[in-house]
Amino acid sequence: MSLSSSSHLSPSYxxxxxxxxxxxxxxxxxxxxxxxxxxxxxxxxxxxxxxELDMRQQEYAVVGLKGESARELEKPVHALPDKDGIQVxxxxxxxxxxxxxxxxxxxxxxxxxxxxxxxxxxxxxVVLACTASETSLPACTRSSHRIPKLLLDSMADSSSSxxxxxxPNQRRLEVxxxxxxxxxxxxxxxxxxxxxxxCFAWVAWEAWRVSVRLRGREKVKTL
Numbered sequence: 001m002s003l004s005s006s007s008h009l010s011p012s013y014x015x016x017x018x019x020x021x022x023x024x025x026x027x028x029x030x031x032x033x034x035x036x037x038x039x040x041x042x043x044x045x046x047x048x049x050x051x052e053l054d055m056r057q058q059e060y061a062v063v064g065l066k067g068e069s070a071r072e073l074e075k076p077v078h079a080l081p082d083k084d085g086i087q088v089x090x091x092x093x094x095x096x097x098x099x100x101x102x103x104x105x106x107x108x109x110x111x112x113x114x115x116x117x118x119x120x121x122x123x124x125x126v127v128l129a130c131t132a133s134e135t136s137l138p139a140c141t142r143s144s145h146r147i148p149k150l151l152l153d154s155m156a157d158s159s160s161s162x163x164x165x166x167x168p169n170q171r172r173l174e175v176x177x178x179x180x181x182x183x184x185x186x187x188x189x190x191x192x193x194x195x196x197x198x199c200f201a202w203v204a205w206e207a208w209r210v211s212v213r214l215r216g217r218e219k220v221k222t223l
Contacts, residue, residue: 005165007123013176019101021124023165029095034130037063038090038099039151043121044069045077045177046103048088053102060099064089064154076107089154095128110180120174126165129155 007021021038038060042048047069053062067086069075090099101124108117125148146164155162 003128003163003165005126005167006170007173009173009175012174015105017103017175019103019124021099021126023097023126025095025128034095034128036092036095037127037129037151037155039125039148040088040101041085041122042103043085043119044080044083045106045108045119047073047086047106048103049073060090060092062088063091064150066150078109087150089151105177108177108179110182112182115179115181117177117179118174119177120172123167123170123173125151127151127162128165129162
């Protein structure tokens with residue numbers, strides 16, 4: 001069995017897809033002395049929630065996170081200070097067969113006619129890293145110029161030998177992002193105003209009812 005990886009999105013649409021990466025390594029690679037590193041480069045329309053990833057510490061650790069937009073979890077894509085997207089590096093404590101990275105889609109800029117925008121991005125780069133005691137590392141690509149710098153920096157103090165996993169026939173990942181249309185803006189604004197007025201009217205009505213009950217109790221006490 002060769003060193004390889006394959007990735008896909010599940011689902012490939014909606015606001016909360018997941019990048020699923022399957023890993024294949026030879027059986028004689030020691031799981032106890034090797035780790036896997038996953039480098040993701042996401043376009044600005046996509047982001048990860050650091051607090052959500054903290055809840056997955058039993059699966060992996062986030063050892064690298066780069067990009068100003070990584071701290072902006074609520075802003076739409078056209079309001080971001082950084083248009084380069086974000087980079088994420090995950091590390092597993094052993095060799096695993098599958099890794100799930102939940103991602104989230106930002107609100108896109110409304111358009112006149114398009115209802116969806118298809119965004120393409122690269123599948124993650126996967127590296128097998130082993131300690132000096134590992135002697136059964138198979139022949140593989142070790143060229144550092146093919147490994148992203150953030151990934152190399154994340155691996156600097158943790159391994160003495162590494163292999164870049166091949167991804168044969170891997171296509172670019174793509175996600176369909178729903179977009180708002182400017183033609184709906186008057187309806188949305190009018191609907192929002194009506195909802196606010198209705199809520200205000202309900203609060204005023206309930207306040208009046210409470211005040212009536214309180215005045216009634218005061219009259220009963222004075223009798």
